[in-house]
Amino acid sequence: GDSVTQMEGPVTLSEEAFLTINCTYTATGYPSLFWYVQYPGEGLQLLLKATKADDKGSNKGFEATYRKETTSFHLEKGSVQVSDSAVYFCALSGTLRTQGGSEKLVFGKGTKLTVNP
Amino acid sequence: DSGVTQTPKHLITATGQRVTLRCSPRSGDLSVYWYQQSLDQGLQFLIQYYNGEERAKGNILERFSAQQFPDLHSELNLSSLELGDSALYFCASSPRGRWETQYFGPGTRLLVL
Numbered sequence: 001g002d003s004v005t006q007m008e009g010p011v012t013l014s015e016e017a018f019l020t021i022n023c024t025y026t027a028t029g030y031p032s033l034f035w036y037v038q039y040p041g042e043g044l045q046l047l048l049k050a051t052k053a054d055d056k057g058s059n060k061g062f063e064a065t066y067r068k069e070t071t072s073f074h075l076e077k078g079s080v081q082v083s084d085s086a087v088y089f090c091a092l093s094g095t096l097r098t099q100g101g102s103e104k105l106v107f108g109k110g111t112k113l114t115v116n117p
Numbered sequence: 118d119s120g121v122t123q124t125p126k127h128l129i130t131a132t133g134q135r136v137t138l139r140c141s142p143r144s145g146d147l148s149v150y151w152y153q154q155s156l157d158q159g160l161q162f163l164i165q166y167y168n169g170e171e172r173a174k175g176n177i178l179e180r181f182s183a184q185q186f187p188d189l190h191s192e193l194n195l196s197s198l199e200l201g202d203s204a205l206y207f208c209a210s211s212p213r214g215r216w217e218t219q220y221f222g223p224g225t226r227l228l229v230l
Contacts, residue, residue, distance in 0.1 A: 032172075041223070042210070042223055043119060043121070043207055043219075043220075043221030043222050043224055044160075044207065044219075045119070045221065046219070052226060061130055066125040081143050089160060105219075106162075107160040107161075108159070109159040109160075110159065110160070
């Protein structure tokens with residue numbers, strides 16, 4: 001079945017460092033890909049998404065490119081801030097539509113990022 | 118603040134018991150989703166309701182059930198609780214059942230002793 005694998009954390013960086021969080025997926029068909037972020041004590045928020053190959057999603061300085069040839073959707077940011085400390089989840093929308101047209105969302109296990117001043 | 122509310126924030130109970138978690142979606146959202154987040158299983162989709170009807174089912178145990186009421190709030194019922202049910206339970210909502218526009222609540226942390 002569909003699955004998402006993301007790099008295990010935790011990841012600790014200094015402020016203004018470059019961030020990469022790797023994400024690869026397995027899916028039949030052509031899923032949409034997402035990055036969600038979970039700040040301490042809060043629910044998940046959609047950070048960015050890409051719906052087809054070679055699309056680049058971007059938001060708040062983060063970006064990720066949908067690479068079909070390598071089945072990857074790595075998250076990058078050029079200069080992280082302390083406020084970026086959170087858990088980041090890579091996810092894909094299932095390629096098998098359930099009854100009624102809803103698509104199952106599959107998440108990776110999450111990568112905890114800590115940014116030190 | 119996503120606009121999705123969940124109660125209670127924390128719940129401590131014993132094995133074998135039954136609990137009910139409540140979720141109020143954002144104003145106007147018709148779809149509600151339930152997720153379970155645990156250390157070993159990660160974030161797992163449980164079930165989705167759309168305008169009062171079950172729309173999609175994920176890895177939900179038979180001991181668990183949910184419903185969505187006419188005012189669109191939803192309840193997740195967990196029964197015959199086991200230690201392994203201890204987790205963070207999230208509710209999310211979206212306007213028309215489109216997965217990419219889900220808005221998550223802050224979660225209910227359940228501890229089964």
